[in-house]
Amino acid sequence: MRTRKSETELPRFGEAEALRLDAADPGHRHLFHVPPADGGRHPESAYLAGNSLGLQPRATRDELLADLDAWGRLGVEGHLEAERPWLPYHELLTAPAARLVGALPTETVVMNSLTVNLHLLMVSFYRPTGTRTRIVIEDSAFPSDSYAVRSQARFHGLDPDTTVVRLTPRPGEDTLRTEDVTAFLAAEGDTVALVMLGGVNYLTGELMDIPAITAAGRAAGAVVGWDLAHAAGNVPLSLHEWDVDFAAWCSYKYLNSGPGALGGVFVHERHHGEPDLPRFEGWWSTAAATRFEMTPVSRPPSTVEAWQISNPPIFSMGPVRTSLELFDSVGMPALRDRSLRLTGYLERLLDEVTADRPLTVITPRDPGRRGCQLSVRLGEGSARELTKRLRYEHGVIADAREPDVVRFAPVPLYSTYHDCWRVADALAATVGRAG
Template sequence: MTFSEEDARRRDQGDPGHRELFRVPPAEGGGYPETAYMAGNSLGLQPRATRDELLADLDAWAELGVEGHLEAARPWLPYHELLTGQAARLVGALPAEAVVMNSLTVNLHLLMVSFYRPAGTRTRIVIEDAAFPSDSYAVRSQARFHGLDPDTAVVRLRPRAGEDCLRTEDVLAFLRDEGDTVALVMLGGVNFLTGELMDIPAITAAGRAAGAVVGWDLAHAAGNVPLRLHDWDVDFAAWCSYKYLNSGPGALGGVFVHERHLGDPDLPRFEGWWSTEASTRFEMTPTSRPPATVEAWQISNPPIFAMGPVRTSLDLFDKVGLDTLRERSLRLTAYLEGLLDEVLPGRPLAQVTPRDPERRGCQLSVRTTAMGANELARRLRHEHGVIADARQPDIVRFAPVPLYSTYHDCWRVAQALAAIFPRSEEKA
């Protein structure tokens, strides 16, 4: 390859990232001590600070018992408030518009209780055909809950024939032509399979102009690309924090609701103890008094030991800055793409992620036609020490995460693919 290992090492010296802040799994093959970890779009690595931070919360429980609600160094009662400003900055929200709570699909359901309100001929939910299955299950179940046939109520927008990615102009055309039948647009900000970054502001504007509510699943966008949810006039959004936000498996997610909806007494919403004003919570009255913030969508008191790792991760994003990370992401992903441009031709492999850097996050998805995705991922890991994410039947996803991935990791990916699929002249 034109790009040498020495070149990759030099790039890492000049553009190092923050790998030292994370625990990187040891490699099983390839002759290197650490894994070339390219699966941060599935589960991020553990920040080194997480263990001590979590132990500190455990120690508070041991030493204070119930008094930790008010007397811990990070008191449990208002613990979620410690994350509010950071979460808001991460997604471009006002502090009143963002809260950390629950898991992604639970949050989407709670939000759809409020924002999917089919009436008359305006009943349809628009998602992308390649939506993550959980989103498909969620919107179909919401349609059934309202007495609708999900096969007709849910519209799955598909790419053009022979293409893998959904064009923005096709989404806009659908909303222009059929928007009067749409109650809710709910797309993925970054598609989990292809890594395509959707034009969130343009689609949001078109959906709202058509009279629909527009929400976004930001599972693969939060911590990956800069977001300006308030300025883009998004109605609602939800995200998880175990991918690019590195908060651990099954970590708590986040919710955004635009300020124009906050305090609206006519908006239906499920409620619980944490949905009421904090100042009146312990009056134990039977009627909720929800605040005019997104906290009104909370239901239960937050799990403290699950919130600590989220706070630790958000601290990192505050210190480094998402705009800075995006700049490195563009450089790192372009480098991997350049390597793949040398490796993929003549092999049973093809990139399906958009080549335009502005239309993707830090993910390049590759289609394999010579073996199943699981088998390719297995060989990458066990033979070359590269961990990537397989999506059956034929997509392997590589995510050069700017916080901890290196140029050398990218070089190892290209070397591994070249070794697994030698060209005929290389075999000779």
């Protein structure tokens, strides 16, 4: 990588144009805390790492302190007497979470963390039998998903190297084609017990065709689940309508609920109350109306709440509730529309930067096949070293995925067109032209 020698080498992006677009299409940046810039001439960071950790909503602190104050004032009585009573607290999150992912309230619950939830769901929905044993994931799945499915295979006495099928793009391509996934399921689906892909790929930003792949998997006789870590709060979802069997997501990325925040679970209503479906249980798995009878045998409800185990952590639920209220207020259709405009603008800027530099955008160009992320592959140098320079020299915060991918996520809630302009400006200043 070489630093440019002259300001005249910068492409003519037009900072004034970025500022004009922000005035016309402002988003909701004022509702969030934006980290200060470590470098450059701007007071705030251009924060494009919301696909790794979302920014803190300004409302979160006061809402969380109110829950803490209830504990201080009421002690144990806060379970029933707090302004937001703790006993049914998780129910405050159910309806907005259901709206976010396109589900019925009875199909949606906020609990645990993402990989814990995936394991709890696979206890129920990965049931290998006979020759139908394989688990299908994408080759570029997030490592925790790979670890989870491999450990599930071992748990059932199977060899993970032959049980887990990792679908790869065609030679010379970076993303999966829907027709290749569905063709595999049509040809070999009778050996597949579970399809579990990422709704939006964490590395490339590709939005998978969830309804088409779900239909193909179920037609092949497999159960179809989705990891929506990079999809929830990023793209519109209709899990119930798409006939998805199950899904899980986290809330610390696009849902801005804080590091390690609670995740969410969807189980289609057709699976509710199935008597032969195995499931781990705990105190919160039994029906709420009979929970305090303290009986030795669980009586689970015919809803997704049967998959709950422990009583909910109130101080972890508060930030999720605050965030979901924000999504309800703004609405996913409006956010998706702004996402398309903002990501498209960044793409046009990156086209100019990458034209004569050793950089390649590997995210699909079709706006319908991506969320609010553009991933750039470096032809030389380290992704981590580049993101350090972007941050400390230009105040641009992006995310490195070693060895050679840098991810930029213009999040429609709080990112700006000027942030996008700063990304392009910083890349042009930091990465030397090819040749």
